[in-house]
Amino acid sequence: MKAIEIFEKHYPERTEKIREKFPAFLETAREVEVVPWQKEFQVADKNPEAIDEIEFWNTLLDSGMITREEWERETNRIMREVGYSSKTVGIAFIKEKQVSFRHEVPPFNVLVHEVGHVHFQEVDTFWSATYGGGEILFHLALHDRYKITEENIRRFHSLYHLAVENPKAFADLVVEKIAPYFGDQIVPAFYPICLFSGWLPFGVSSAEVDTFDLRNPKWLEMEPDRTDTAGFIQNLTAGLQYNDTFWIVYSQKLGIIE
Numbered sequence: 001m002k003a004i005e006i007f008e009k010h011y012p013e014r015t016e017k018i019r020e021k022f023p024a025f026l027e028t029a030r031e032v033e034v035v036p037w038q039k040e041f042q043v044a045d046k047n048p049e050a051i052d053e054i055e056f057w058n059t060l061l062d063s064g065m066i067t068r069e070e071w072e073r074e075t076n077r078i079m080r081e082v083g084y085s086s087k088t089v090g091i092a093f094i095k096e097k098q099v100s101f102r103h104e105v106p107p108f109n110v111l112v113h114e115v116g117h118v119h120f121q122e123v124d125t126f127w128s129a130t131y132g133g134g135e136i137l138f139h140l141a142l143h144d145r146y147k148i149t150e151e152n153i154r155r156f157h158s159l160y161h162l163a164v165e166n167p168k169a170f171a172d173l174v175v176e177k178i179a180p181y182f183g184d185q186i187v188p189a190f191y192p193i194c195l196f197s198g199w200l201p202f203g204v205s206s207a208e209v210d211t212f213d214l215r216n217p218k219w220l221e222m223e224p225d226r227t228d229t230a231g232f233i234q235n236l237t238a239g240l241q242y243n244d245t246f247w248i249v250y251s252q253k254l255g256i257i258e
């Protein structure tokens with residue numbers, strides 16, 4: 001059976017909505033095979049998503065992009081999360097274009113989540129709503145909350161990768177796109193942009209600059225912390241979800257919403 005059959009048979013109205021917003025997604029659903037659920041899918045070390053994700057962090061560690069501490073923190077987090085095996089209701093095998101569901105008719109969000117893995121070719125770190133990933137944008141679009149296209153979601157994923165893999169390049173991009181919006185109210189640097197939204201990022205705790213003094217040139221010398229560049233991305237999707245004015249503007253400037 002192909003995933004499209006579950007969409008059309010059990011969620012006809014919402015499937016029409018997807019057709020309107022993300023037609024290519026349904027083309028993928030036509031190719032994705034639904035395979036029978038197996039007990040092993042609930043076991044952490046048989047969870048290919050978790051393994052993909054751990055491999056991703058291994059690559060970052062091997063290429064010296066993250067410290068051993070960061071690697072331990074992230075892999076421990078993954079193992080902790082997949083440890084809740086009883087909550088596993090679906091799984092995706094991205095390369096094989098297969099999905100599997102614990103229940104014959106999975107909840108709509110689970111169906112979208114697993115097919116979305118295959119369609120966007122992203123692991124949970126970047127796709128899952130739990131981590132502020134692209135899945136949130138997908139649902140916001142279906143609810144007509146913002147004008148969000150397939151291209152916007154792909155751009156968001158590439159920004160998320162950049163934020164995790166190259167914090168400095170990500171921060172530079174944020175400054176280039178967003179700092180002009182504030183004119184001379186701030187110096188063109190990453191942290192003042194964060195602070196202006198009312199968010200207090202982790203990295204400013206070590207700064208010797210008053211967090212109200214957003215025109216202080218000292219901000220220009222500060223290297224962004226990876227926690228904060230990833231946090232910035234998560235604030236974008238959370239901000240859109242909760243109608244935060246600043247994060248809506250930031251999302252527009254970064255090309256995540258139209």
Ligand SMILES: [Zn+2]
Binds near residue numbers: 049113117128
């Ligand atoms: Zn997932």
